[in-house]
Amino acid sequence: MLKVENLTKMFGGLAAVHDVSVEFEARGINAIIGPNGAGKSTFFNLISGVHKPTSGRILIDGQDVSRMRCDQVARLGVGRTFQTTHLFEQATVLDNLIVGHRLRTRSGLWDVLVNSRRLQREERECRDKARAALDFVGLAHLENRVVLDISQEERKRVAFALALATEPKLVLLDEPAAGVNPEETEGLARLIRKMAEHGLTVCLIEHKMDMIMGLADKIMVLNYGEKIAEGTPAEIKADPTVIEAYLGSDHDAAA
Amino acid sequence: MNLLFQQVLNGLTLGSIYGLVALGLTLVYGILHIPNFAHGALYMVGAFASYYFMTDMGLHYWLAMLLSGVVVAALAVLSERLVFHPLRNAPPIHDKIAAIGILLFLEAVIQMLWGSDFRRMASPYNGILNFDGLIIPEQRLLIIVGAFTLMLALHLFLRRTMLGSTIIAMAQSREGAFLVGIDANRVAMLTFAISGMLAAFAATLYAPINLVYPAMGHLVIMKAFVIIVLGGMGSIPGAILGGMILGFAESFGGFYLSSDYKDIIAFSLLVVILSFRPTGLFAKGAH
Amino acid sequence: MHRLASLLSGRGSRLFLLACALVFPLLAKSEYQVYVMASAFIWAIAVYGLNIITGYCGQLNLAHGGFFAIGAYALAILTADHGWNFWPAFVAAALVAAAVGALVGLVSLRLKEHFFAIFTLCVGFIIYLLIDKWEELTHGAVGIRGIAAPDGLGLVDFSQTVPFYYLALAFLVLAIWFAGRLAASLLGRTFMAIRNGDALAQSLGIDLMRNKLLAFVLSTTYAGVAGALYASMIRFVGPEEANPNHTFDMITYLLVGGFGTLFGPLAGTVGIVWITQSLQFLEDYRMIIFGPLIVVLVIFMPRGVVGTFLGWKLRKDTEAARAKGPRAGAKVAPAKEANTNA
Numbered sequence: 001m002l003k004v005e006n007l008t009k010m011f012g013g014l015a016a017v018h019d020v021s022v023e024f025e026a027r028g029i030n031a032i033i034g035p036n037g038a039g040k041s042t043f044f045n046l047i048s049g050v051h052k053p054t055s056g057r058i059l060i061d062g063q064d065v066s067r068m069r070c071d072q073v074a075r076l077g078v079g080r081t082f083q084t085t086h087l088f089e090q091a092t093v094l095d096n097l098i099v100g101h102r103l104r105t106r107s108g109l110w111d112v113l114v115n116s117r118r119l120q121r122e123e124r125e126c127r128d129k130a131r132a133a134l135d136f137v138g139l140a141h142l143e144n145r146v147v148l149d150i151s152q153e154e155r156k157r158v159a160f161a162l163a164l165a166t167e168p169k170l171v172l173l174d175e176p177a178a179g180v181n182p183e184e185t186e187g188l189a190r191l192i193r194k195m196a197e198h199g200l201t202v203c204l205i206e207h208k209m210d211m212i213m214g215l216a217d218k219i220m221v222l223n224y225g226e227k228i229a230e231g232t233p234a235e236i237k238a239d240p241t242v243i244e245a246y247l248g249s250d251h252d253a254a255a
Numbered sequence: 256m257n258l259l260f261q262q263v264l265n266g267l268t269l270g271s272i273y274g275l276v277a278l279g280l281t282l283v284y285g286i287l288h289i290p291n292f293a294h295g296a297l298y299m300v301g302a303f304a305s306y307y308f309m310t311d312m313g314l315h316y317w318l319a320m321l322l323s324g325v326v327v328a329a330l331a332v333l334s335e336r337l338v339f340h341p342l343r344n345a346p347p348i349h350d351k352i353a354a355i356g357i358l359l360f361l362e363a364v365i366q367m368l369w370g371s372d373f374r375r376m377a378s379p380y381n382g383i384l385n386f387d388g389l390i391i392p393e394q395r396l397l398i399i400v401g402a403f404t405l406m407l408a409l410h411l412f413l414r415r416t417m418l419g420s421t422i423i424a425m426a427q428s429r430e431g432a433f434l435v436g437i438d439a440n441r442v443a444m445l446t447f448a449i450s451g452m453l454a455a456f457a458a459t460l461y462a463p464i465n466l467v468y469p470a471m472g473h474l475v476i477m478k479a480f481v482i483i484v485l486g487g488m489g490s491i492p493g494a495i496l497g498g499m500i501l502g503f504a505e506s507f508g509g510f511y512l513s514s515d516y517k518d519i520i521a522f523s524l525l526v527v528i529l530s531f532r533p534t535g536l537f538a539k540g541a542h
Numbered sequence: 543m544h545r546l547a548s549l550l551s552g553r554g555s556r557l558f559l560l561a562c563a564l565v566f567p568l569l570a571k572s573e574y575q576v577y578v579m580a581s582a583f584i585w586a587i588a589v590y591g592l593n594i595i596t597g598y599c600g601q602l603n604l605a606h607g608g609f610f611a612i613g614a615y616a617l618a619i620l621t622a623d624h625g626w627n628f629w630p631a632f633v634a635a636a637l638v639a640a641a642v643g644a645l646v647g648l649v650s651l652r653l654k655e656h657f658f659a660i661f662t663l664c665v666g667f668i669i670y671l672l673i674d675k676w677e678e679l680t681h682g683a684v685g686i687r688g689i690a691a692p693d694g695l696g697l698v699d700f701s702q703t704v705p706f707y708y709l710a711l712a713f714l715v716l717a718i719w720f721a722g723r724l725a726a727s728l729l730g731r732t733f734m735a736i737r738n739g740d741a742l743a744q745s746l747g748i749d750l751m752r753n754k755l756l757a758f759v760l761s762t763t764y765a766g767v768a769g770a771l772y773a774s775m776i777r778f779v780g781p782e783e784a785n786p787n788h789t790f791d792m793i794t795y796l797l798v799g800g801f802g803t804l805f806g807p808l809a810g811t812v813g814i815v816w817i818t819q820s821l822q823f824l825e826d827y828r829m830i831i832f833g834p835l836i837v838v839l840v841i842f843m844p845r846g847v848v849g850t851f852l853g854w855k856l857r858k859d860t861e862a863a864r865a866k867g868p869r870a871g872a873k874v875a876p877a878k879e880a881n882t883n884a
Contacts, residue, residue, distance in 0.1 A: 074747035086739045090853050099731040103747025112727045123728055145860055166746055290656045341841050347655050348602050353840045355790055360833025367827045477667055480660045515675045522664045529661055533652045
């Protein structure tokens with residue numbers, strides 16, 4: 001599904017990501033871990049088209065996306081969430097989500113001027129899609145609430161729903177469980193599993209080890225921009241390189 | 256030869272003034288990431304303060320300049336405390352609008368007190384030096400020497416003193432500065448004070464060969480923005496170098512092309528630069 | 543109180559507002575008042591334009607007054623110097639503002655936040671300088687006289703104040719109608735997504751450049767239309783039209799009314815124009831009050847009069863909805879509690 005070949009990104013003279021090759025299977029949950037500054041976020045930004053790779057290729061279902069703009073990649077079916085969720089706080093949850101399906105619509109200025117049938121139909125579609133996504137993340141009852149009034153964990157779920165409304169094949173989740181308590185983390189993990197069960201390929205960056213170990217089908221470990229290991233959670237736990245380079249150097253993350 | 260020399264002298268004079276104003280602007284941007292649209296108004300207030308101290312209170316030029324520096328520095332600090340500090344976590348559009356509010360207020364106050372007439376500021380240095388046919392008006396020499404002295408003083412302050420190094424540290428990394436225990440509020444106030452003072456000094460130096468009026472800050476602030484975009488937002492050497500580049504471009508452009516359009520040179524430069532380098536000429540990171 | 547709120551934002555209130563505007567000339571004490579109101583309407587049209595790029599799309603455009611002046615000068619030059627009829631010249635003026643907007647937008651919209659604001663500030667100034675210096679085209683500081691009044695096609699005489707008032711009102715209604723339709727549409731939602739952040743918008747598959755450019759061109763077209771109407775009302779244009787202070791005025795109107803709201807531009811513009819009028823002695827020094835007002839609003843009431851009202855109303859509505867559906871409320875509560883424990 002996602003195939004990365006010899007991916008390298010240089011900033012100035014420094015390699016943030018260096019010669020990383022990896023393949024993620026469809027419908028799987030894939031985690032990227034590594035100490036701070038290991039290049040995880042850069043890796044995400046490369047896949048989603050925020051940064052252009054210095055060298056190497058990124059293939060999604062066989063299509064080379066390494067030179068595409070962010071919005072083009074999104075249209076190909078890559079959805080993502082960010083570490084901090086920027087929602088429009090003064091609007092309702094549903095209002096925040098409707099634009100999520102915009103990329104699958106074609107209405108332009110002319111449609112707005114004449115209030116065309118197409119515009120009306122597409123607006124209905126966007127609304128339905130937003131409701132469906134909200135229902136998927138378990139927040140259907142919140143659709144008319146103002147974002148300002150909902151909890152941190154609910155905001156995370158709304159951000160998931162926004163990414164899902166784009167109808168992605170692959171979702172990139174950047175620290176989805178940051179800033180939520182253990183019970184809520186468990187709930188988010190269940191939601192992520194549900195995404196995979198519904199046919200999505202999930203790729204996440206996370207620091208919460210117990211969550212990752214219980215959730216991921218496959219883990220890739222980055223350190224100083226290089227891939228030092230990949231495998232199942234059990235393999236990663238037993239890998240001496242990982243223990244030395246990562247777990248050994250960062251007790252907090254291992255705890 | 257003499258004509259060419261005059262243009263060089265002219266370029267140096269303009270470049271010095273622009274550099275000083277741009278320095279204050281770039282310092283504030285470097286620390287707080289605010290494009291302070293009110294900076295030109297501070298420059299203008301600086302000129303009027305000096306004018307007041309000289310004509311109404313009969314103080315000497317240098318003393319007037321010093322007092323004006325203090326007044327404008329206080330004003331700048333006040334604007335930081337009352338306006339920019341409360342807005343530090345607001346959406347990015349807010350501090351810019353607030354800066355415009357300050358600008359409008361200061362201009363209106365000055366206009367109410369002095370009217371919108373053009374005024375001349377006398378300077379004790381009206382003489383003309385003649386070096387074997389090369390003519391240098393004293394005030395221009397004063398501007399160039401004064402500006403370079405101020406730049407050197409600023410450089411020494413930032414590099415050689417504890418207080419100055421906190422500004423550098425915070426400009427490089429807010430989080431880092433916070434971790435080593437630098438008081439961000441104090442640095443912000445200090446930066447605004449320096450920027451205000453530089454603006455007042457620049458205005459007082461330049462006013463005797465120019466005019467004093469409430470709208471005098473408009474062109475200067477915009478050129479200062481062009482300079483810091485040219486030199487890299489937040490870069491100190493960039494501001495000085497950019498000031499000189501612009502000063503010379505205007506001086507020679509105004510002489511060889513058209514003096515009517517010399518003010519447009521700066522903005523055309525900006526358009527060209529930003530068309531090819533959307534983050535400025537010497538931008539460091541992708542910010 | 544709540545009933546009053548829904549009354550104020552419903553369809554009925556819009557009709558009421560329109561009715562007030564229609565009878566205003568009959569109730570006004572003098573023709574001068576009608577004239578002031580017409581000019582307020584024209585400025586409001588321009589502010590609606592500013593609201594599209596700055597309010598909805600989140601890009602602080604500091605050249606807006608410049609585009610207003612471009613519209614005014616285009617109409618002036620075409621009718622006074624080239625003898626064009628009013629309506630073709632009017633359409634041309636809007637197109638010129640749109641075209642210049644497209645050119646400026648192509649360069650400036652690639653710039654982020656600060657750079658965009660700085661760049662447009664300079665563009666505004668370039669427009670001012672060009673108008674002031676390019677005497678062959680603009681007659682420089684002398685300005686242009688003899689601008690055609692809107693052509694009534696033999697039916698109405700728009701050089702009279704009251705007919706012109708209704709013309710300005712018609713354009714204002716059109717401007718609000720389109721802004722309202724835009725804001726409620728997918729396109730408007732796309733603009734607002736960009737305001738929320740470039741990165742997030744792009745991750746939703748939104749082409750930033752295309753949408754920002756569209757918003758920008760729409761806004762400059764509004765400014766051009768307003769400028770052309772203004773020139774045909776005053777029948778004279780001078781470089782003062784391009785003074786960057788007009789941009790700052792419009793930002794003040796928008797801020798007072800409320801960024802990104804449908805009725806903010808109208809409330810802010812008409813409100814402040816009348817306050818300024820009633821404080822005539824302040825004319826030159828109005829910024830002594832406006833300046834601090836801008837600062838205070840941006841700190842304490844950044845959503846303006848209309849935005850604050852709508853926010854209050856939205857909260858009321860959702861509270862009312864929650865009170866009606868206790869089940870939904872009960873479902874929400876535990877999650878909230880858990881969060882405060884975290």
